[in-house]
Amino acid sequence: MELALVTxxxxxxxxxxxxxxxxxxxxIAISNAAREGALVAASNPTGxxxxxxxxxxxxxxxxxxxxEGQGGMVNIDTADVAMxxxxxxxxxxxxxxxVTVTGHFQVITPLIWMFTGGSNVTFSRSATxxxxxxxxxxxxxxxxxxxxxxxxxxxxxxxxxxxxxxxxxxxxxxxTxTxTxTxxxPQVGFVATQSDKNGPVAFSSTSTPTSGSxxxxxxxxxxxxxxxxxxAVSTTQHDYGSGNKGETYLVTLTVTTPSGTFSYQDYITxxxx
Numbered sequence: 614m615e616l617a618l619v620t621x622x623x624x625x626x627x628x629x630x631x632x633x634x635x636x637x638x639x640x641i642a643i644s645n646a647a648r649e650g651a652l653v654a655a656s657n658p659t660g661x662x663x664x665x666x667x668x669x670x671x672x673x674x675x676x677x678x679x680x681e682g683q684g685g686m687v688n689i690d691t692a693d694v695a696m697x698x699x700x701x702x703x704x705x706x707x708x709x710x711x712v713t714v715t716g717h718f719q720v721i722t723p724l725i726w727m728f729t730g731g732s733n734v735t736f737s738r739s740a741t742x743x744x745x746x747x748x749x750x751x752x753x754x755x756x757x758x759x760x761x762x763x764x765x766x767x768x769x770x771x772x773x774x775x776x777x778x779x780x781x782x783x784x785x786x787x788x789t790x791t792x793t794x795t796x797x798x799p800q801v802g803f804v805a806t807q808s809d810k811n812g813p814v815a816f817s818s819t820s821t822p823t824s825g826s827x828x829x830x831x832x833x834x835x836x837x838x839x840x841x842x843x844x845a846v847s848t849t850q851h852d853y854g855s856g857n858k859g860e861t862y863l864v865t866l867t868v869t870t871p872s873g874t875f876s877y878q879d880y881i882t883x884x885x886x
Contacts, residue, residue: 827870
């Protein structure tokens with residue numbers, strides 16, 4: 614009888630503990646969605662349309678926020694994502710962007726309702742970032758000297774008691790610079806592969822050119838989870854962690870050539886458990 618009396622209480626406490634864990638996980642998912650949206654908005658402050666559906670070209674901030682919230686035990690709709698800029702959403706130095714994400718969570722344990730005010734819980738989290746501006750390249754110009762030379766000589770002699778000879782010579786040379794045209798924009802792209810759901814994602818740049826005077830000499834990777842890698846190699850690996858299986862991230866590859874820096878963005882999804 615004692616066991617029968619205690620068992621319901623223990624079950625309610627167990628469900629409450631599970632529910633609290635779900636609430637905590639949902640709060641983290643909302644925070645990550647706001648940070649992901651701010652990260653994309655930092656490089657594209659005009660790429661947001663309030664209330665509109667995800668579009669990788671015209672509304673990438675919405676895509677970043679809503680996709681980051683998928684699978685996080687919380688619902689994020691297009692109406693739950695907002696963005697503001699200070700002083701304006703222009704690609705200027707000193708501009709700040711703020712992305713706010715609101716999530717809706719359903720609590721299943723009535724015991725917790727007295728703390729949450731009901732079964733429906735709303736989370737709202739914000740993230741702020743500075744707009745990133747990459748100055749355009751000035752190009753590379755080289756000169757190859759070309760020279761022209763002319764010479765003339767004259768000599769005259771007349772037979773007389775004293776022989777006289779005269780000679781004159783002149784030479785001139787002037788280099789003419791021949792400028793090399795500015796390097797054209799490179800073709801930027803990459804591929805991502807993951808052979809094991811517990812292993813890292815391998816990234817390989819497919820960008821060109823990789824040789825000649827306009828070759829790419831620097832690669833910078835932004836993995837979409839707040840981390841990045843950069844160096845003079847075109848391949849890298851990144852481990853998104855065991856808790857992020859099946860998640861989608863917006864990856865940015867920025868390459869540097871003698872003409873400046875150029876970027877390419879694409880979404881990748883890690884293998885699901």
